[in-house]
Every structure is written in C-alpha cells, then in structure tokens.
Amino acid sequence: MTTPDWVDHVVWWQVYPLGFTGAEQAAPETDAPVRHRLPHLTAWLDYLVEMGASGLALGPVFASETHGYDTTDYYHIDPRLGDDADFDELVREAHARGIRVLLDGVFNHTGRSFAPFRQALEQGPEASTADWFGITWPEGWTPGTEPDYADFEGHHHLVALNHAEPAVADFVADVMKHWLGRGADGWRLDAAYAVPSPFWAAVLDNVRSEFPDAYFVGEYIHGDYPADVLAGHLDAVTQYELWKAVWSSLAEANFYELAAALERHNTFLDTFVPLTFIGNHDVTRIASRLDPSGRLAHALVLLFTLPGTPVVYYGDEQGYRGIKEDRAGGDDDIRPSFPASPDELSAIGQPLYHLHQELIGLRRRHHWVHAARARVHSLSNEQLVYEVYDAGHSLFVAMNLADTSVTVQVPAAARDVLAGAGGLDGTGGRLALPASGWAVLGPAS
Structure with a gap:
C-alpha cells in the first residue's frame, strides 16, 4: 500500500457545501425542485488556485436529512445542492485547473430515512437489510413497532451501520467506486475512529483494486494513529493532536506543549503523513481563538512549514470568526455562506489572504517538507526555533510571542530570511525578531 504521489504536493481548501452555498437547513419535500447551488462553488475555483491551493476537500454533498x-441516499447529490450534472461540471472544472477533489463519506452511520433502514423497520427481522444495522427486535415484533437500534454516540437520529455485515462492506465499496468513477480523487472517512479497522482494510483494498491512485484519510481525534493507519489500510488520519497544540501553545504562550507535540508528530511520520489543519467544520475558528492575541500569523506559519498534508478551512484565509457551541445549531456559526464571487469579499480579509498566498507559495517551492521531520533548536515559553529537514534540505523557523523584540540563536546554516520579519547579524547565528514576530530562514542561496 502506497500513498499516491500527487498527495506530496496538494494543499487542500476545505468547504462545507451546504453552508457555503446557503442551502436550507433541512431537506425539502420530496417533490420540491432541485436547487442548483454547486455552480456557486464552481465560481470559486479560480480563487482557490490564486491562493495557491491545489485541492478541493468537500464536506457532504449526498442526499441527507439536515x-x-x-x-x-449515497448515490445522489443532495437536491439542495444540485444533481449529477452539477457535480460532474464541478469536477470537470476543478480538474481543468489541476485541482484534486476529495469527498466526505459518512459510512459509520446514516440518517433514519436511509432506504435500507426504512425497509428493515417496515419488514422486520426478516428484511434483507435487517442485518445492516444493530437492531434489537422486541419479542413478538409486529409491523409499526419501533425497535431499539445502535446509534452514533447517543444521537438517535444517526443510525449506526453494522460493520460486521459483509453486505455493508460491499455497499460502501460500491459507493466509493461510483463517485471515484465520476472523477473524485479520494475520500475523507467521517468518524473513521468509530468503525472497526478490519472493515476499512477490506473496503479500501477492494476500492484500490480499481482505483489505485485514490487517497483515503480517516477522521481520528485521538489514539494510536500509526496503528489505526496500518490496521485500516488508510493513507492518513486527521492530526488533531497537532491542531490542539498549535492553537493552545499560541493562545497560552507555552511553546513547550508544541515541542512535545512535534516529537509525537515525528513518530507518526515514520508510518504515514498526517492531514494537518488549524481549522475545520467541527471546531471554533482559529481567528476567534488567536486574532485578539496577534498570533494568528504564527499558526499559519506552523501549518505551512511543518510536515503534513495541509488543509485550509474556507473563510480562515479571510479571517472569518465563529464559535463552536455544544447545542442544536451550534455548528452554524462556523459553517457560513460565501458571497456569489470573491469580488464581494470584504477588504478586511485581504492581508490575511495575501499571507496565505505567500506561505503556500513558500511551501510549494519546498514541497519536500511534506514528509520531512522537525527538530527544536531553541525553546522557551515565548520563543521557539525549529528546523524542518530531510536528507538534502532544511528550513528554519523562529517565533516570538512576547510583546517586545528579542534576539534568538539560530543554527549557523540559517543564512537567508525567506519570509517574515527578522534581521540576521552579519556572521549568522543570531536573529533579531520584532514583538510578536516570526521568520522563515533557509541556507545560503
């Protein structure tokens, strides 16, 4: 099992389509007309490219309840977003610009209106799909009697699939192959941590037999990432440990937490290259956490100079704010709509967008960073100097969180300032950083 070569170069822009396009919060009546909203997203592909990204990571686009x-319905585009033709056009336009497309597959659980589940409820234990779910049938079941069933983490409207049932594995593999056949380049596997690893291994081996160039990344929040990757035959998992360390270290001025996370990150890289991010559709916006501190730029520098496959969550590049809340509708603030075109964005976000362009450009010129390693050279609560390296390359990063300027020691090989604001002394080895400053340095050119 090998990860496709194209992943070495990709920078994802993650979009939650239902929010991005301003779709209704719930599915319309069955006879409601299809709303062709995916073209709204197609109109933003040039914006993605101009930022420097090369991948579009889509949130759910399949028919759903909310x-x-x-x-x-895993075989149909959500009618709030459009239809197959709209999807095909989005993929065609993306590929014409060299943009890869990642789909979001929810294969741990389904909505209650999922046809095989409705069939099981209507026909009872003898239904051909009864074993697709963890249903507890009452003794002497009669039609119309609602049985108990396994759900996702106590959310009873999310019906857990039975991953020990071979028909479920065949179904999931067929869904994946269907959309890869329509042009998708890979899958994010939602709540992958809640699915037994042997299920993923069997399904992904099946899919790769027809689509060897596809990419599969699982959503894992904590645990033994390398073991999960190997057991599930995944390419990568979401690096939540590093996400937490980045924002927490910057918010609390505690680089020791980040340094410890980087040691763990290096051990993961011995097995796989994680998906790295500082924001997504499930967490409070990075600008809401860090912008008041003046340390938002530091988070971006970490994202684009550390090893991993980086993801930018739509709106983060414009400084969008949003607080995740644990309540019904608590995700709405972090999943907003976007205007019809980039021309309608506020000018307030332009400096941050340009910083994304600068740092993504730096990353793409040093694409070897993707699977490199990191080592810390200098560490205190408010200052950090680290090196990203492989067998033939090095980059050096220096950060200052203090509200006063400082001078830090950097390795003698750090000779040129490539980005940021820092002044090297004439002989090298010492770097002056402004208050809340940072710099990326390289060897002498």
Missing part, C-alpha cells in the same frame, strides 16, 4: 452527516 446537515449532511445524516445521509439518506
């Missing part, structure tokens, strides 16, 4: 993670 937020997309309660899928009802």
Whole structure:
C-alpha cells in the first residue's frame, strides 16, 4: 500500500457545501425542485488556485436529512445542492485547473430515512437489510413497532451501520467506486475512529483494486494513529493532536506543549503523513481563538512549514470568526455562506489572504517538507526555533510571542530570511525578531 504521489504536493481548501452555498437547513419535500447551488462553488475555483491551493476537500454533498452527516441516499447529490450534472461540471472544472477533489463519506452511520433502514423497520427481522444495522427486535415484533437500534454516540437520529455485515462492506465499496468513477480523487472517512479497522482494510483494498491512485484519510481525534493507519489500510488520519497544540501553545504562550507535540508528530511520520489543519467544520475558528492575541500569523506559519498534508478551512484565509457551541445549531456559526464571487469579499480579509498566498507559495517551492521531520533548536515559553529537514534540505523557523523584540540563536546554516520579519547579524547565528514576530530562514542561496 502506497500513498499516491500527487498527495506530496496538494494543499487542500476545505468547504462545507451546504453552508457555503446557503442551502436550507433541512431537506425539502420530496417533490420540491432541485436547487442548483454547486455552480456557486464552481465560481470559486479560480480563487482557490490564486491562493495557491491545489485541492478541493468537500464536506457532504449526498442526499441527507439536515446537515449532511445524516445521509439518506449515497448515490445522489443532495437536491439542495444540485444533481449529477452539477457535480460532474464541478469536477470537470476543478480538474481543468489541476485541482484534486476529495469527498466526505459518512459510512459509520446514516440518517433514519436511509432506504435500507426504512425497509428493515417496515419488514422486520426478516428484511434483507435487517442485518445492516444493530437492531434489537422486541419479542413478538409486529409491523409499526419501533425497535431499539445502535446509534452514533447517543444521537438517535444517526443510525449506526453494522460493520460486521459483509453486505455493508460491499455497499460502501460500491459507493466509493461510483463517485471515484465520476472523477473524485479520494475520500475523507467521517468518524473513521468509530468503525472497526478490519472493515476499512477490506473496503479500501477492494476500492484500490480499481482505483489505485485514490487517497483515503480517516477522521481520528485521538489514539494510536500509526496503528489505526496500518490496521485500516488508510493513507492518513486527521492530526488533531497537532491542531490542539498549535492553537493552545499560541493562545497560552507555552511553546513547550508544541515541542512535545512535534516529537509525537515525528513518530507518526515514520508510518504515514498526517492531514494537518488549524481549522475545520467541527471546531471554533482559529481567528476567534488567536486574532485578539496577534498570533494568528504564527499558526499559519506552523501549518505551512511543518510536515503534513495541509488543509485550509474556507473563510480562515479571510479571517472569518465563529464559535463552536455544544447545542442544536451550534455548528452554524462556523459553517457560513460565501458571497456569489470573491469580488464581494470584504477588504478586511485581504492581508490575511495575501499571507496565505505567500506561505503556500513558500511551501510549494519546498514541497519536500511534506514528509520531512522537525527538530527544536531553541525553546522557551515565548520563543521557539525549529528546523524542518530531510536528507538534502532544511528550513528554519523562529517565533516570538512576547510583546517586545528579542534576539534568538539560530543554527549557523540559517543564512537567508525567506519570509517574515527578522534581521540576521552579519556572521549568522543570531536573529533579531520584532514583538510578536516570526521568520522563515533557509541556507545560503
């Protein structure tokens, strides 16, 4: 099993389509007309390219009841977003610009309106799909009697699939192959941590037999990432440990937490290259956490100079704010709509967008960073100097969180300032950083 070569170069722009396009919060009546909203997203592909990204990571686009993670039909585009033709056009336009497309597959659970589940409820224990779910049938079941069933983490409207049932594995593999055949380049596997690893291994081996160039990344929040990757035959998992360390270290001025996370990150890289991010559709916006501190730029520098496959969550590049809340509708603030075109964005976000362009450009000129390693050279609560390296390359990064300027020691090989604001002394080895400053340095050119 090898990860496709194209992943070495990709920078994802992650979009939650139902929010991005301003779709209704719930699925319309069955006879409601299709709303062709995916073209709204197609109109932003040039913006993605101009930022420097090369991949579009889509949130749920399949028919669902509400937020997309309660899928009802895995073979049809959500009518709030459009139809197959709209999807095909989006993929065609993306590929014409060299943009890869990642789909979001919710294969741990379904919505209650998922046809095989409705069939099981209507026909009872003898239904051909009864074993697709963890249903507890009452003794002497009669039609119309609602049985108990396994769900996702106590959310009873999300019906857990039975991953020990071979028909479920065949179904999931067929869904994946269907959309890869329509042009998708890979899959994000939602709540992958809640699915037994042997299920993923069997399904992904099946899919790769027809689509060897596809990429599969699982959503894992904590645990033994390398073991999960190997057991599930995944290419990568989401690096939540590093995400937490980045924002927490910057918010609390505690680089020791980040340094410890980087040691763990290096051990993961011995097995796989994680998906790295500082924001996504499930967490409070990075600008809401860090912008008041003046340390938002530091988070971006970490994202684009550390090893991993980086993801930018739509709106983060414009400084969008949003607080994740643990309540019904608590995700709405972090999944906003975007205007019809980039021309309608506020000028307030332009400096941050340009910083994304600068740092993504730096990353793409040093694409070897993707699977490199990191080592810390100098560490205190408010200052950090680290090196990213492989067998033939090095970059050096220096950060200052203090509200006063400082001078830090950097390795003698750090000779040129490539980005940021820092002054090297004439002989090298010492770097002056302004208050809340940072710099990326390289060897002498």
